[in-house]
Amino acid sequence: MAPIRNGRHLYLELPIGLPVPGKTTAYDNSRTIDLENVTLDGGILIKTLVFSIDPFIRGRMRAPNVNTHIPALQFGEPLSSYGVGKVLRSENSIFKPGDHVYGMIPCEEYIIARDTVRLTMIENKESLPWSVYVGVCGMPGQTAYYGWKEFSAAKEGEVAYVTAAAGPVGSTVVQLAKSDSCKVIASAGSDEKVAFVRSIGADVAFNYKTGDTNKTLEEEGPVNIYWDSVGGETLETALANSAVFGRFIECGMISQVSSVNTLYPIKNLWQVIAKQLKITGFICSSLHTKYSAEFYREIPRRVAEGEIKYLEDREYGLDKVGQALVDVLTGKNNGKKVIIVADD
Ligand SMILES: NC(=O)c1ccc[n+]([C@@H]2O[C@H](COP(=O)([O-])OP(=O)(O)OC[C@H]3O[C@@H](n4cnc5c(N)ncnc54)[C@H](OP(=O)(O)O)[C@@H]3O)[C@@H](O)[C@H]2O)c1
Structure with missing residues (x-):
């Protein structure tokens, strides 16, 4: 299979106030990836299905020496946030092709994850839409x-x-x-x-x-x-x-x-x-260890049964990330803002 596009959304410049799509962040489709032959070095190759737009992304756009609970974004690197992806290839014994994973991911269509510590496998026994796992179930x-x-x-x-x-x-x-x-x-x-x-x-x-x-x-x-x-x-x-x-x-x-x-x-x-x-x-x-097991036992089931409701605001394609973030920061989103990157 010939190499294919690996689009990503980059962080370029520190914004003053709101981010400016095309200036402080920009979509880049110049890279390609050979899905069959790219070297994994013991990692996993993930196809991104959903990328989450959260207010904290703006908080990570700051001078690198300002410390908070989460590191500053790096200029020239992809934005990162929570996402859901599907494992395409694996050299890691925990994950196999076809598994779905959730965690903090770079804003790219295809990701090679060598450090998988922060990725969680999603079973999705309730067959909820994957996007729910960055919202009410994420x-x-x-x-x-x-x-x-x-x-x-x-x-x-x-x-x-x-x-x-x-x-x-x-x-x-x-x-x-x-x-x-x-x-x-x-x-x-x-x-x-x-x-x-x-x-x-x-x-x-x-x-x-x-x-x-x-x-x-x-x-x-x-x-x-x-x-x-x-x-x-x-x-x-x-x-x-x-x-x-x-x-x-x-x-x-x-x-x-x-x-x-x-x-x-x-x-x-x-x-x-x-x-x-x-x-x-x-x-x-900070509370994840204490509550995550009961959260996953309870909330996806209650969502699937319709007892807990949610509102979702979908955009399609990583090129929409910059504007989507501005929308969340200015209240123009109508529910959880998600970027649908690819079909399962
Ligand atoms: N502590 C944590 O671990 C943690 C984790 C996740 C999120 N959060 C925080 O939780 C809050 C909600 O997050 P979310 O993901 O659910 O976001 P969200 O509701 O999807 O989006 C943010 C919302 O904030 C409102 N907003 C924006 N500017 C505002 C302003 N100047 N005054 C009043 N409201 C404004 C807007 O809604 P309206 O149209 O209703 O104004 C906007 O839709 C955020 O503050 C986020 O930073 C904290």
């Missing part, structure tokens, strides 16, 4: 599940306020909170998203761009559990409307991620003392 769903189980201490009838509630993290949290018999207030950035959030059980759902967050929380709160994906002014409003002994689960601060202006200064942190709040920031991977 890292975003795990974030919701692990964070809710570990930090919510939810009690029947308590009020949970969930932000970015139509996305894969937020919509899973809404449904877990309902399973725990909470009253759920949920906010999202369009009427379409609000309708979805209502359809999955939120008791109060509103468009924070056209509605009044403070008034809604005053009327429907106080808030016992705040799921924060947003930060900034919304966090300040949640603090003002929190219940005594409230729990704040700090999952993300997307309103601050691409900000080129001064970050929003929270002015009422004294509420933490006055209301005796517990505020916990967390990173999904």
